[in-house]
Amino acid sequence: MSTEGPTPKNPPELSGVDLARVALRAAKEQARARGDAAQQKKQARRGGLRSGARADGRDPMALGAAINRLITERGWETPAAVGSVMGRWPQIVGADLARHCVPQRYDEDERVLTVSCDSTAWATQLRLLAPQLVARLNEDLGHGTVRLIKVHGPGGPARRFGPLRAPGSTGPGDTYG
Numbered sequence: 059m060s061t062e063g064p065t066p067k068n069p070p071e072l073s074g075v076d077l078a079r080v081a082l083r084a085a086k087e088q089a090r091a092r093g094d095a096a097q098q099k100k101q102a103r104r105g106g107l108r109s110g111a112r113a114d115g116r117d118p119m120a121l122g123a124a125i126n127r128l129i130t131e132r133g134w135e136t137p138a139a140v141g142s143v144m145g146r147w148p149q150i151v152g153a154d155l156a157r158h159c160v161p162q163r164y165d166e167d168e169r170v171l172t173v174s175c176d177s178t179a180w181a182t183q184l185r186l187l188a189p190q191l192v193a194r195l196n197e198d199l200g201h202g203t204v205r206l207i208k209v210h211g212p213g214g215p216a217r218r219f220g221p222l223r224a225p226g227s228t229g230p231g232d233t234y235g
Contacts, residue, residue, distance in 0.1 A: 140164045140171070140203070143195060150194065151187075159184050162210075169205040171195070181211035 119127075129138050144164075148156035158180040162172045175181035184191075188207040195204045 137164070137166060140166075140199065143198065150198070151191065155180070155184065155187075159209075164204075169203060170208050171204050171206070172208045172210065174210045176212055178211045181209050184209045
């Protein structure tokens with residue numbers, strides 16, 4: 059049985075022009091790598107890409123860095139973090155709870171997160187889970203970001219009709235307070 063060509067374990071011996079081509083290719087790759095590294099080092103020393111001879115506020119900046127700078131300058135760290143929580147609500151509380159309870163707003167001064175639920179049963183469930191949820195939110199956002207979760211159940215219909223309605227009243231609620 060004769061085998062033609064190289065076996066997988068023994069590559070062909072290179073000689074002459076082929077050996078020179080392989081060596082040249084390796085030398086070019088090494089030079090390119092050194093040149094790229096030197097260019098990056100030079101840009102890092104200069105402070106990255108610039109619009110002129112000296113660094114100033116007009117220099118190009120990555121979008122993420124520009125957004126982070128804007129958030130820091132305006133003092134929006136906490137609202138931005140809470141906004142990200144509202145976007146990740148299903149991952150934080152679970153898909154089942156997220157289908158029935160939705161965050162409505164965050165009061166930065168009071169550090170209160172208001173959540174609306176579609177039934178009284180889910181509102182009760184969320185009230186029972188509120189301490190664990192506050193701890194988890196503070197773990198994500200930083201200690202003391204959320205002090206309290208205010209839970210609202212579904213609003214009842216306005217009671218405007220009936221034989222015993224007095225003019226100017228708001229319904230049975232105005233009797234009991």
